[in-house]
Every structure is written in structure tokens, then in C-alpha cells.
Amino acid sequence: MPKQKTIAATGNVLVAEAMRQCAPDMMAAYPITPQTTIVEEFAKFVANGRVHTEYVTVESEHSAMSACIGASAAGARVMTATSSQGLAYMWEELHIASGMRLPIVMANANRALSAPINIHCDHSDIMGARDTGWVILFAETAQEAYDNTIMSVRIAEHPDVLLPVMTTLDGFITTHSIDRAEVMDDETVSAFVGQYVPENALLDPERNVTHGAFAGLGGPYFEFKHSQRLAIERSRDVVKSVGAEWSEISGRPFGMVETFGMEDAEVAIVVIGSTAGNARHVARGLRAQGMKVGVVKVRCFRPFPYAELVQALSGVKAVAVLDRAESFGAEGGPLYLEVRSALYDLATRIPAVDYIYGLGGSDVKTELIERVFNDLADIAAGTAEPAGLVYLGAR
Amino acid sequence: MATLRELSHREDLLEGGHRLCAGCGASIAVRQVLLGAGACDCQVVAGCATGCLEVSTTIYPYSSWKIPFIHNAFANSAATVSGVESAFKGLQRAGKIPADKKMKFVAFGGDGGTYDIGLQSLSGAMERGHDMVYVCYDNGAYMNTGIQRSGATPLGAWATTSEVGKVGQGKVQRRKDLTSIIADHHIPYVAQASISDWKDLTAKAEKAFSMEGAAFLNVFAPCPRGWRIPYDSTVEIAKSAVDTAFWPLFEVVDGEWKMTTRRVTRENRKPIEEFLKPQGRFKHLFKPENEALRAAVQDEVDRNFDYILKRAGQ
Numbered sequence: 001m002p003k004q005k006t007i008a009a010t011g012n013v014l015v016a017e018a019m020r021q022c023a024p025d026m027m028a029a030y031p032i033t034p035q036t037t038i039v040e041e042f043a044k045f046v047a048n049g050r051v052h053t054e055y056v057t058v059e060s061e062h063s064a065m066s067a068c069i070g071a072s073a074a075g076a077r078v079m080t081a082t083s084s085q086g087l088a089y090m091w092e093e094l095h096i097a098s099g100m101r102l103p104i105v106m107a108n109a110n111r112a113l114s115a116p117i118n119i120h121c122d123h124s125d126i127m128g129a130r131d132t133g134w135v136i137l138f139a140e141t142a143q144e145a146y147d148n149t150i151m152s153v154r155i156a157e158h159p160d161v162l163l164p165v166m167t168t169l170d171g172f173i174t175t176h177s178i179d180r181a182e183v184m185d186d187e188t189v190s191a192f193v194g195q196y197v198p199e200n201a202l203l204d205p206e207r208n209v210t211h212g213a214f215a216g217l218g219g220p221y222f223e224f225k226h227s228q229r230l231a232i233e234r235s236r237d238v239v240k241s242v243g244a245e246w247s248e249i250s251g252r253p254f255g256m257v258e259t260f261g262m263e264d265a266e267v268a269i270v271v272i273g274s275t276a277g278n279a280r281h282v283a284r285g286l287r288a289q290g291m292k293v294g295v296v297k298v299r300c301f302r303p304f305p306y307a308e309l310v311q312a313l314s315g316v317k318a319v320a321v322l323d324r325a326e327s328f329g330a331e332g333g334p335l336y337l338e339v340r341s342a343l344y345d346l347a348t349r350i351p352a353v354d355y356i357y358g359l360g361g362s363d364v365k366t367e368l369i370e371r372v373f374n375d376l377a378d379i380a381a382g383t384a385e386p387a388g389l390v391y392l393g394a395r
Numbered sequence: 396m397a398t399l400r401e402l403s404h405r406e407d408l409l410e411g412g413h414r415l416c417a418g419c420g421a422s423i424a425v426r427q428v429l430l431g432a433g434a435c436d437c438q439v440v441a442g443c444a445t446g447c448l449e450v451s452t453t454i455y456p457y458s459s460w461k462i463p464f465i466h467n468a469f470a471n472s473a474a475t476v477s478g479v480e481s482a483f484k485g486l487q488r489a490g491k492i493p494a495d496k497k498m499k500f501v502a503f504g505g506d507g508g509t510y511d512i513g514l515q516s517l518s519g520a521m522e523r524g525h526d527m528v529y530v531c532y533d534n535g536a537y538m539n540t541g542i543q544r545s546g547a548t549p550l551g552a553w554a555t556t557s558e559v560g561k562v563g564q565g566k567v568q569r570r571k572d573l574t575s576i577i578a579d580h581h582i583p584y585v586a587q588a589s590i591s592d593w594k595d596l597t598a599k600a601e602k603a604f605s606m607e608g609a610a611f612l613n614v615f616a617p618c619p620r621g622w623r624i625p626y627d628s629t630v631e632i633a634k635s636a637v638d639t640a641f642w643p644l645f646e647v648v649d650g651e652w653k654m655t656t657r658r659v660t661r662e663n664r665k666p667i668e669e670f671l672k673p674q675g676r677f678k679h680l681f682k683p684e685n686e687a688l689r690a691a692v693q694d695e696v697d698r699n700f701d702y703i704l705k706r707a708g709q
Contacts, residue, residue, distance in 0.1 A: 025485035026478065054485035055658050058474065059519030066471035066516065070442065070478025076485050078478075092468055200441055202463045202479060203492065210458035213467035214450045 002249050003185040011142035011174040014181055015081070015107045015167070016041035018149035021189035023031045023195075025076035025295075027149040028064040033119045034171040035083040040158040061086035065093035065106075072102035073211045075201025077153070081105070083171060084111035087125045091132070097138045098133030098228060100211060103156030103196070104164040106134075107149060110273065110324075111171035112360040116144050120361020121171040123272065126301075127325035127334040133228055135165040135235050136302040140276045142179035144299070145169040147252060150184075154242045158233045162199075170274040172361065184250060191219035192249065218228050236303050258297045258326050259312050261287055267293025268313060270339050271322040275357070279322070293373050298335065306342040313343065317380035319352045320372045321391075326356060335382045351379050357392040358365035368393045396598045403432040406461070406499020413459040414451040418626030420616030420633065421448045423590045424532040425503065428612065429462075432528075437497040438462070439604075440479055444472035444508030447539040448532065459646020465697035467497070470512040473520035473529055479527045499604050500527040506547035507537040512571050521580040521609045528603045528610045531573065542621040546571040549641070551685075551692045553676040554621075564679055564688055569695050575706070576612045578647040582609040586646035589615035591634035595644055595655055602646070615642045615701060632673060640664040640700040643698035645707055652707040661704060667693045 009017075016038045029039035046055045053070075058064045064080050066358050072078040082090065089107055092157060096202030097104050110126050112118040126136065127159070135155055139145035145167065152165040169175055200209050215221040236256075260280045262268065270277050276297040283293045296312045298305065313319055321340075323333025332354030355372055359366045372392065378384035397405075408429040415422050425448065432439050440463045442447040449466045452459040467475040480500045486492040502520075504513050509531040517529060536554050537543040544554035550569045553559050557566040577584040583606045588596040596614065603610035618635050621625040636642040637659060644656045669691070671677040680689045 024483045025489055052488040053483040056481045063474035063516050063519055066474035067478030069467050070475035072481035074479040074482035076482035096467055202465055208463050210453050210460055210464045213453040213455040217456045219455050308604055
């Protein structure tokens with residue numbers, strides 16, 4: 001029987017705990033705020049002999065992902081964690097990890113990118129990695145960060161997938177705030193994730209495999225990329241089934257998108273990460289006053305849940321997308337572009353507005369979210385036009 | 396040290412039929428290094444930085460490597476192989492690989508991938524002390540992209556980014572002394588070798604692979620295409636680099652510096668012209684107006700040789 005205990009801990013402590021329970025054979029560690037406490041926590045597990053993990057204190061994030069790629073190709077279960085500039089510094093390696101079909105699991109503490117330098121939360125770093133071929137999960141809370149991390153291992157190593165997975169949580173807001181969470185017993189997690197059985201291990205003594213071959217000069221590069229597309233498409237069902245299985249064990253729900261008030265909502269906010277809680281809080285208040293508002297939270301960003309999103313939003317009269325990242329020069333932020341694209345499949349056109357918010361940890365006050373719902377109500381009532389792109393709360 | 400007869404009985408771990416140029420020094424370097432590795436009598440896993448060696452030996456679906464091989468990117472051959480070695484340790488600790496099993500790990504990179512873009516990755520791996528051998532095959536330029544100057548390109552050499560023209564006369568800067576830099580990481584074994592001196596090179600490879608911990612070999616490996624030399628003169632040019640003291644042969648064992656050939660001394664080293672003259676990349680140095688530059692090249696070679704000799708206590 002699964003045994004859970006309730007603890008108070010930060011998101012980073014919970015991610016480190018989940019990693020320990022998944023028992024990686026190798027971990028690459030490099031410090032960057034606000035991720036550092038994950039690898040610090042793990043260093044204590046190493047020092048106390050609680051894990052068998054070979055803990056490699058690399059000299060940069062580029063080398064962190066490079067060493068992870070070497071170790072994963074060698075046949076090990078591999079994990080690391082990063083944030084912001086570190087994720088950006090890994091960029092070429094992110095593509096190589098997915099292109100070589102290596103099931104690496106990496107936590108990312110979502111943080112702004114320089115310049116100007118800023119250590120606080122936004123999604124600029126992770127959205128910059130959206131096209132790197134990784135499965136990307138977002139956590140709203142420390143609990144979700146814990147659950148997502150455990151699920152990531154199963155998703156990554158699933159024979160239908162074999163892709164790296166990023167399990168992300170919002171910098172400081174989720175990484176550093178102490179939250180209430182339920183932690184599963186080691187045996188249950190261990191049985192859930194199982195053993196990793198690599199298919200083409202470099203260290204397999206029976207075979208002399210070559211990894212990372214050259215596929216240019218008219219070689220099958222194009223076909224390799226097609227196989228990656230097919231793999232991430234297959235991951236949709238795997239994410240859902242692994243989520244469902246973990247839900248069954250843990251008693252906590254998991255959805256590619258998770259909704260609040262959408263059964264009768266006339267207007268809705270689509271949001272990712274920690275701000276979903278604020279949005280629900282405001283929606284709850286407005287609903288008590290009789291406003292039919294709802295919230296759609298995207299928990300899995302890659303693969304993007306188009307069908308689930310369309311299902312959740314069909315019937316609403318106006319939609320607001322909250323984007324905690326820019327895509328300068330595009331019609332809106334990264335989430336907006338995805339949502340607008342998903343809405344194209346609906347027979348009725350739903351007006352949509354993009355709100356860029358919270359960049360570099362800029363405060364997300366409840367009044368701001370209330371303002372968004374009021375804007376939507378005006379659009380739905382036909383008394384206002386969609387405003388295009390709004391910098392929400394910019395001074 | 397293995398005799399030539401013994402070496403000839405060891406399996407060649409880089410299969411022929413790869414697409415490197417005729418006369419390429421890189422494949423000679425790899426084969427000699429892996430012959431030396433044969434002495435450790437265990438499975439060897441290789442990694443390689445992006446470059447001529449990698450693209451020419453792993454054209455999908457073919458591979459010339461008769462040992463497990465990984466290529467990742469340009470800057471990270473050392474980090475990647477350090478990851479492979481770490482996986483081995485972790486899997487041993489997990490009981491998934493027998494604790495008494497022995498394996499060795501080798502990372503290759505050209506001078507661009509080692510002196511320049513991969514230096515941080517190399518330095519990190521050496522400092523962490525992974526049980527691995529890093530081998531730089533030094534041909535003194537970015538040859539895979541078409542002969543651009545690197546930190547290993549000699550003073551005065553022509554390259555496509557250190558052009559010769561009305562004002563420019565080849566590379567303005569001196570070479571980076573990478574072998575000394577890695578020696579100053581105080582790892583168990585560091586050596587500088589040349590494909591021309593096969594006995595010295597294979598012996599150094601044997602030592603590098605027999606040491607526990609990080610080892611580094613810097614192997615002089617001429618590039619006929621980039622140096623503008625006939626493809627059948629690769630070994631002769633490499634020998635000339637040793638004889639002129641352009642490329643001193645030495646090793647550093649646990650901090651003890653030692654010259655490994657008695658053939659070349661401060662007194663009998665050949666003039667640098669013998670190394671420069673046959674190479675098209677130095678042709679401009681023999682114009683009358685470049686005599687001072689040629690002298691500067693000789694001074695630089697002497698200065699470097701004196702430095703190495705001094706560290707070796709000579």
C-alpha cells in the first residue's frame with residue numbers, strides 16, 4: 001500500500017526528494033539561482049550515502065548537459081537541474097539530447113533571461129527551449145513539481161517516447177516558498193518508475209554502438225527529425241497514461257490541462273505555472289458575485305494539448321492568455337500563439353487577448369487578474385474590442 | 396613498452412575505408428593511440444569532438460570505430476566522455492555493471508575543439524580527475540571548416556582567417572602552449588608526441604591508459620590539405636617538426652617533466668626553415684621582405700623549447 005506523509009518544504013527540496021527516490025545513476029550539478037538548492041540538497045544525499053548516484057560537479061551548464069548526454073548514451077538513468085542563463089547556455093545540447101533520443105530528466109527553475117540581469121521568475125528561459133524537442137511539464141505548486149518529476153522519469157524512458165523531459169517550476173515563487181506537500185514512500189516511487197533498460201547503451205559489452213553519427217550529405221537527417229515528431233506525438237498518450245497511473249496511486253489529479261469553472265464559464269483565462277493559483281482565487285471571488293469566469297491551466301506544454309484546450313474553451317465568448325514570456329515581434333507571447341492556433345479549429349471565432357505579465361518577477365497582483373476578467377466581460381458583452389497585446393501592470 | 400612486433404599483433408580499432416583525406420595525420424594519431432591503449436587489455440570507449448575525424452569516420456549508417464563511440468558536439472568531447480565514465484561508475488555502484496570490470500575512456504578532439512572552443516570542457520574534466528585519456532590531434536588550424544586559424548596555429552602561418560596580402564603576413568600571434576596548460580592541472584600524466592615518432596607515441600599512450608585518473612596527450616598530426624604539402628609527406632613533416640624543436644617531445648609524470656627524445660637538443664636542433672620551407676602555408680615567409688618575420692618565428696620556437704627544457708630541468 002502506498003504510504004504518504006505530509007511535509008512542509010520548498011519546491012526545490014521536493015524536486016530533489018523526487019530525484020532521490022527515482023535513483024539516478026548519474027547527476028550533473030552546476031549552481032544557478034534559483035535552482036541551486038536542488039543540487040545542494042542532492043549533494044547531501046550523496047554525502048550521506050543515501051543514493052548510489054555518481055554526482056558530477058561540472059564547470060558549466062554546457063558541460064552539465066554534455067556529460068548527461070554521454071552518461072545517458074552510456075546507459076545510465078541521468079538527471080540534472082538548471083535555470084535561466086544556464087538553460088540558455090545548454091541550448092545546442094538540448095537539441096542533441098532529444099535528437100539522440102536520450103531520456104534525460106532535467107528540472108528547470110523558471111527565471112528571466114538577461115539583459116538586464118534579473119534572477120526572478122518568468123518563463124523566458126523555458127519558452128526559449130520550447131522547440132528543442134523536449135517534453136515540457138509545468139508545475140503550479142511544489143506538490144506538482146514533486147509529482148511531475150516522478151512522472152517525468154516514466155515518460156522519458158517509455159519505449160514509445162525515449163525523449164528528454166523538463167520538469168519546471170517557477171523561480172522563487174515555487175522553488176523557494178515553503179509549501180504543504182504529500183511525499184510518497186520510497187518503495188512506491190521506486191516500483192512506479194522501475195528500472196531503466198537502455199536499448200543502445202554505449203557500455204553494452206556485446207555491441208560496439210556508434211552514437212551521434214553524421215547524417216548529412218544527403219543522409220537521413222530529415223527522416224530522423226520525422227521520427228522525433230512521431231515520438232513526441234506518441235508521448236501525448238504516454239503523458240496522459242503515466243499521469244493517470246500516478247493519480248491513481250497518489251490520489252492527486254493530473255491533466256494535460258486543468259480547468260476551474262469551465263463548465264459554465266463565459267470568459268476564461270489561460271495560464272501556466274504558479275499564477276494559475278492567483279487566477280483561480282480571483283475567479284472564485286468573481287463567481288461568488290455571479291460572474292461566469294473560468295481558468296484553464298496548461299500543465300503539459302510540449303506536446304501541446306490542442307484538443308484538450310479546444311474542448312475546455314469551446315463555448316466561451318472571450319479568452320485571455322497570460323504570457324510570462326515574450327516572443328518579440330510575434331503576434332503575442334508563446335502561449336498566446338499556441339492558444340490562438342488551437343482556437344482556429346473551432347467553428348466560431350472566439351476573441352482572444354494576450355496579456356504579457358510578471359516578467360522578471362514583476363508582481364502579479366489579484367487586481368491585475370481581476371482587470372483581465374473585467375476586460376473579457378466587456379468584450380463578451382460587445383462593449384469593448386480585444387485590445388491586442390497588453391503589458392499587464394507595466395508602470 | 397610494446398615492441399613493433401607486439402604492436403603489429405594488436406587489432407586496429409579504427410577500420411579503414413573512412414573518408415579522411417589521403418595522408419591525413421589524424422587517423423594515424425588515432426590508430427597509434429589505440430594501439431597503445433591495447434596494453435590495458437580492457438574495453439575502450441571513445442568520444443570525439445565535431446571535426447574532420449568525427450565526420451569522416453561516422454557517416455551514417457557506417458562507422459569506422461570498432462569500439463563503442465560517441466560524438467556529441469564541438470566544444471564538449473571531454474565533458475561528454477566524462478559523462479560516460481561517470482555513468483560507468485554509477486552503474487557499477489548500482490550493481491548493474493560488475494564492480495571488478497575495467498573499462499577505459501578516451502576523448503579525441505582537433506586543436507580547434509581542444510585549444511579553443513573545448514578548452515573549458517577539457518579543463519573541467521581534467522580538474523575533476525575522471526579516469527579518462529584526452530587526445531588532441533593538433534594540425535594547427537580549423538581544417539574541417541576550411542583552414543581557419545586556431546590557438547594552435549603557428550606564428551606567421553597562412554590560414555583563411557589569417558590571410559597573406561599587402562598588409563597581412565599570416566598569423567600575428569604565437570601558439571598557445573596547451574600541453575603546459577594541461578600539465579599545470581597537475582594530473583597524473585601529460586605528454587606531447589608526434590605521429591612521426593611512433594614508438595614514443597605508442598609508449599606514451601600505453602602510459603596514459605595505464606594510469607588511474609585523467610591523462611592528456613597532445614599529438615602532432617599534419618594536415619596535407621591545410622598545410623599545402625604533398626599527401627605522402629605527412630610523416631616527414633611531422634618528423635621535421637620534432638627535429639627543429641617546433642614540437643618538443645616530452646612527458647610529465649606526476650609533476651615530473653622529462654624530455655623523451657635525445658635526438659633533439661638546444662645545440663643540434665635543426666633550423667626552423669627545414670620545417671617551414673616545404674609547406675605552402677609558410678611560402679610568404681621566404682620573401683626577402685619577410686626575413687625579420689622568419690627570424691621571429693625561429694625566436695618563438697627557441698623561446699618555447701627553452702621553456703620546456705627548463706621545466707624538464709635542462
